[in-house]
Amino acid sequence: MLEIKDLKSRIGDSEILRGLSLSVKKGEVHAIMGPNGSGKSTLALVVAGHEDYEVTGGTVRYNGQDLLEMAPEERAREGIFLGFQYPVEIPGVNNAYLLKAAVNAKRKHQGLDEVDAFEFLKLARERMTVLGMDPKFLNRGVNEGFSGGEKKRNEVLQMAMLEPSLAILDETDSGLDIDALKAVAEGVNALRSPERAIILVTHYQRLLDYIEPDYVHVLSEGKIVRSGDKMLALELEERGYDWLREAATG
Amino acid sequence: MATESENIEHLVNRRYEHGFVTDIATDSLPPGLDESVVRAISARKNEPSFMLEWRLQAYRQWLEMREPEWAHVHYPKIDYNEISYFSAPKSDEDRPQSLDEVDPKLLETYDKLGIPLHERARLAGVAVDAVFDSVSVATTFKEKLSEAGVIFCSFSEAVQDHPELVQKYLGTVVPRRDNFFAALNAAVFSDGSFVYIPKGVRCPMELSTYFRINAANTGQFERTLIVADEGSHVSYLEGCTAPMRDENQLHAAVVELVALKDAEIKYSTVQNWYPGDENGVGGIYNFVTKRGDCRGANSKISWTQVETGSAITWKYPSCLLRGDNSVGEFYSVAVANNMQQADTGTKMIHIGRNTSSTIVSKGISAGRAENAYRGLVRVMPQAHGARNHTQCDSLLIGKQCGAHTFPYMEIKNPTARVEHEATTSKISADQLFYCRQRGISEEDAVNMIVNGFCKEVFKELPMEFAVEAQALLNVSLEGAVG
Numbered sequence: 001m002l003e004i005k006d007l008k009s010r011i012g013d014s015e016i017l018r019g020l021s022l023s024v025k026k027g028e029v030h031a032i033m034g035p036n037g038s039g040k041s042t043l044a045l046v047v048a049g050h051e052d053y054e055v056t057g058g059t060v061r062y063n064g065q066d067l068l069e070m071a072p073e074e075r076a077r078e079g080i081f082l083g084f085q086y087p088v089e090i091p092g093v094n095n096a097y098l099l100k101a102a103v104n105a106k107r108k109h110q111g112l113d114e115v116d117a118f119e120f121l122k123l124a125r126e127r128m129t130v131l132g133m134d135p136k137f138l139n140r141g142v143n144e145g146f147s148g149g150e151k152k153r154n155e156v157l158q159m160a161m162l163e164p165s166l167a168i169l170d171e172t173d174s175g176l177d178i179d180a181l182k183a184v185a186e187g188v189n190a191l192r193s194p195e196r197a198i199i200l201v202t203h204y205q206r207l208l209d210y211i212e213p214d215y216v217h218v219l220s221e222g223k224i225v226r227s228g229d230k231m232l233a234l235e236l237e238e239r240g241y242d243w244l245r246e247a248a249t250g
Numbered sequence: 251m252a253t254e255s256e257n258i259e260h261l262v263n264r265r266y267e268h269g270f271v272t273d274i275a276t277d278s279l280p281p282g283l284d285e286s287v288v289r290a291i292s293a294r295k296n297e298p299s300f301m302l303e304w305r306l307q308a309y310r311q312w313l314e315m316r317e318p319e320w321a322h323v324h325y326p327k328i329d330y331n332e333i334s335y336f337s338a339p340k341s342d343e344d345r346p347q348s349l350d351e352v353d354p355k356l357l358e359t360y361d362k363l364g365i366p367l368h369e370r371a372r373l374a375g376v377a378v379d380a381v382f383d384s385v386s387v388a389t390t391f392k393e394k395l396s397e398a399g400v401i402f403c404s405f406s407e408a409v410q411d412h413p414e415l416v417q418k419y420l421g422t423v424v425p426r427r428d429n430f431f432a433a434l435n436a437a438v439f440s441d442g443s444f445v446y447i448p449k450g451v452r453c454p455m456e457l458s459t460y461f462r463i464n465a466a467n468t469g470q471f472e473r474t475l476i477v478a479d480e481g482s483h484v485s486y487l488e489g490c491t492a493p494m495r496d497e498n499q500l501h502a503a504v505v506e507l508v509a510l511k512d513a514e515i516k517y518s519t520v521q522n523w524y525p526g527d528e529n530g531v532g533g534i535y536n537f538v539t540k541r542g543d544c545r546g547a548n549s550k551i552s553w554t555q556v557e558t559g560s561a562i563t564w565k566y567p568s569c570l571l572r573g574d575n576s577v578g579e580f581y582s583v584a585v586a587n588n589m590q591q592a593d594t595g596t597k598m599i600h601i602g603r604n605t606s607s608t609i610v611s612k613g614i615s616a617g618r619a620e621n622a623y624r625g626l627v628r629v630m631p632q633a634h635g636a637r638n639h640t641q642c643d644s645l646l647i648g649k650q651c652g653a654h655t656f657p658y659m660e661i662k663n664p665t666a667r668v669e670h671e672a673t674t675s676k677i678s679a680d681q682l683f684y685c686r687q688r689g690i691s692e693e694d695a696v697n698m699i700v701n702g703f704c705k706e707v708f709k710e711l712p713m714e715f716a717v718e719a720q721a722l723l724n725v726s727l728e729g730a731v732g
Contacts (some may be wrong), residue, residue: 052679084687088680092702093321093480101698102688109689141702158688 001026001197002047002074002166008057009046010224016042018222019058024166027194031208032201032235034219035241038200041085043219044170048082049075062166076102077109079165083155083172085201090142095154098142099124103161127160130190132183149180156187167191168199173207185210205237218244256667279336285309288437291336295406298413308426308436313432321593322622322654323562325535328500335471344382377481379616391455398454400484401446405473407446415446419477423506423543423570424664431502431537431564435471442473447482447513458487470629472503478513480546485516489716501560502537510548511573516554518711520719524725528588528617540567541597544576544605552579553596554710556719558726561590566624568597571605571633578607581707583719585726586619586651595624595656600636600666609640612704615651616727622654629666636663642672645703647696647727697724 002024009017016039024030032040046053047060049072060067067075090098104114115123123161125135131153143151152172169188173181188198188211200211208216208230216232217224218241225244226232235243279287288309292302317328395402401412408416426436447453478484488505501523507515517540528534536559541553553567563586569578580596599608607627613620621644629636644653655672677699685695701708701720708716 027522052682072683072686073689073691076687079723082687084684090681090684090699090702091675093658093698097702098685098688098698100692101690101694105694107692153261162688210394 002067003061004047004058005060006058007043007046007055007060009042009053009055011042011053015056016053016222017046020219020223021058022217022224024197026165026197028215029192029198029200029211029213031100031213031216032219033205033216033233033236034201034204036203038219039222040203040219041114041170042222043048044168044199044201045080046086047075047168048072048080073105076162077106079106081159081162081164081167083152083159083167083169085170085172085174087143087146087151089144089146091144093142094138095140095142096121096124096138099138099158099161102158106162124157124161127157131157131160132179132186133157147226148175149177152176152184153180153187156184160187160191163191165195166199167196168201170201171203172200173202173204181207182210208233220244269711278650279334281334282331283309283333283335283438287335291438291440295409297409300413300417304426305437306420309431309438311427312430312433312437315427315433317430321564321624322620322656323564323591323593325562325591326633328535329345330434333500336440394454399448400451400457401444402457403444405439405442405444405475405705408475408512412444413444415477416444416475419475419506419508421506423508423541424504424539429539432504432539435473435502435504435539442475442503444474444662445476445484445486447478447484449479450481451479452482453484456485456487470501472501474503474505475507475508476515476517477508478510478515478549480510482510483514485712487516487712488517488519489521499532499537501538503539505538505540505567507540507542507551509542509544509546509549509551509573509576512548513546514550514552515542516552517542517567518715519553519555519557520715520722521557521559521563522722524561525559525588525590526561533590534559535562536560536565537562538565540565541570542568542569542578544571544573544578544602546576547573547602548575549573550577550579552577552581552710554579554581554707555583555594555596556629556707556711556722557582557584557592558722560592563592563594565594565618567668568599569607569608570599570601572601573605574602575604576602577605579710580607580609581710582610583612583614583704583707583723584613584621584623585723586616586621587726588617588619590619592619592661593622593624595622595626597626597628598638599626600629600633600638600663602633604635605633606637607639609638609642610706611640611642612707613642613644613653614647614700614703614723615644615653616647616726618650619693620652620654623657624656624658626658626660627668628660629663629668633663634665636655636666636668638666638668640668640670640712642670643703644672644674646674646676647700649726693724693728696727700724700727 004020004022007017008018034040042053055068107114124138128135131170133153143154146154155172172184213230216228216230218226279290288305300419321563424432427433436466445457448657466696507517509515523534545550551569557563571578578598583595584592586592596609609625611623612623613623623642627638642655646653653674657670659668661668677696682692686692700723708719711719
């Protein structure tokens with residue numbers, strides 16, 4: 001589904017991704033781990049099409065298409081979803097309104113009729129109950145005045161509504177208390193399916209107690225330095241990242 | 251039906267008359283302004299002597315006044331002697347003969363705004379035969395109004411048919427010498443609207459200049475007077491969302507509203523004059539004086555405006571809160587894109603007891619535009635218990651535009667409660683990326699954010715107008731990002 005080969009990318013003068021390769025197939029859950037500044041978020045943003053990041057080398061193919069040629073909104077409509085590390089506030093824009101516009105943009109792209117308000121609200125309320133969110137959130141400004149946990153839940157709600165083929169969650173676990181973490185994990189697990197792939201970008205192994213990955217990759221200085229199964233995450237928990245960094249450079 | 255066909259016949263005949271009897275060329279005055287021009291205008295309109303006298307005094311006062319320079323706008327000096335102060339409607343031969351001859355860009359905009367075909371022709375100034383749809387609508391409209399006793403006609407008609415009302419109220423809210431542009435308007439105004447709502451009458455429909463058939467050629471010095479007698483109620487819509495072209499660059503209109511005891515006037519404007527091209531060339535200068543007088547106790551005047559057009563907008567719809575418990579409101583969205591300059595706001599003058607006012611101003615700047623809010627809240631010594639709430643928000647799109655806020659407060663009574671809130675925000679790249687990552691195009695994202703920003707004002711507009719205003723805003727800001 002997603003085929004990244006030798007990807008190089010930079011923002012301004014600093015090179016962040018330095019030849020990263022990763023292959024993700026349908027139905028798989030990948031965890032990307034690594035120390036601060038290793039390029040985890042950059043990878044997520046490049047796949048989503050953030051224009052501040054210049055791609056200087058390599059290829060990214062998504063379902064056979066050249067992803068790097070596509071505008072961010074096209075990528076989204078083709079089923080790529082990014083759960084942001086820091087979801088931005090958009091005051092004055094109703095949360096439900098944005099969500100409905102997003103759902104309909106995708107439906108239109110797929111040649112489906114737009115969903116009507118009644119159907120949409122019914123579905124949104126159902127999903128919110130699962131995530132333990134108060135339906136009142138629908139009528140507030142997008143992320144406006146939300147707590148950290150509320151913002152992350154809102155990201156998962158959007159993901160649940162958009163039913164992406166490839167979901168990338170960028171540190172969705174950071175700053176969550178245990179209840180919020182469980183709710184978010186439950187939301188993600190509910191989406192697991194043979195048709196869908198999930199990439200979890202995370203700093204800690206904690207999230208992986210709740211969402212069991214098929215593969216774990218360790219990113220360091222813009223490259224994947226080690227890949228393994230969930231046991232790798234446990235090993236990292238114990239030994240930290242330094243031994244890997246040394247192994248990579250040494 | 252009889253009236254309808256009579257009306258059509260009348261229109262058709264009138265055109266006939268113009269084409270064959272009146273010599274159009276001699277119906278215009280040469281450029282320049284002196285007393286003889288003022289006299290000539292008054293004479294052509296067959297005005298009673300009180301009107302001529304009033305115009306002449308205004309002219310003499312105007313001569314002693316100076317053009318104001320305090321606004322945050324820049325434009326080349328206007329030569330008032332280069333303007334022709336009276337011109338008859340353009341003859342049909344001089345106008346575009348069909349939509350094919352009209353600027354395609356303008357037509358594209360009409361399309362985006364969903365303007366009906368027959369309307370496009372009228373707006374673009376195409377020589378068309380009587381627009382039958384509008385005529386029939388307007389006729390039934392007039393019948394209903396006259397049943398209720400409402401007077402709604404052109405200013406010229408009012409001078410002929412209701413001189414006593416005109417004489418009683420004209421210039422009582424905006425005096426002749428109020429300001430430079432108001433004085434000029436008083437001296438040379440060509441036409442405008444007149445509305446009188448009798449005691450206790452709730453006007454059965456929203457009054458709109460759109461339905462006043464002869465609105466098309468009121469020209470650059472327009473004058474509107476609306477009087478709501480005791481206990482009456484009226485909602486008035488001015489303007490049109492479609493872009494209006496006009497060969498006159500300078501517009502100096504005056505609007506006076508009078509609300510007597512327990513009366514209420516709601517005045518909504520959508521202004522979309524030609525803003526000029528991307529470099530601001532050829533746009534309209536819009537210098538308007540609008541003021542409402544809450545003359546009686548418990549009266550209310552509410553201004554709502556959506557300003558998207560003109561190269562320069564200089565406009566401060568205001569309320570004089572003279573009656574006890576009277577209420578003044580001002581809701582405004584002002585958009586300035588490309589090289590547009592807007593200096594707009596309001597004045598709330600609290601004179602009566604327990605008067606209250608609300609100001610909500612939303613300024614949007616994009617391109618290289620400059621948008622200024624200028625507001626005055628004055629509480630006079632006798633105005634016990636006055637209240638004001640002002641909210642003034644600016645939204646910036648891009649890096650080259652500016653937003654400025656000039657709030658003035660003069661509080662001379664210690665019991666007053668006055669609040670002022672101001673915010674400035676920017677449509678950030680992060681917000682746009684967030685929306686795009688959700689599959690929403692950049693343009694839709696900007697529209698969504700802008701409409702969210704203006705929500706409080708749009709909800710004050712009559713329903714259909716609000717929908718149009720929203721579409722208009724989207725068109726005005728097209729291409730503002732990226």
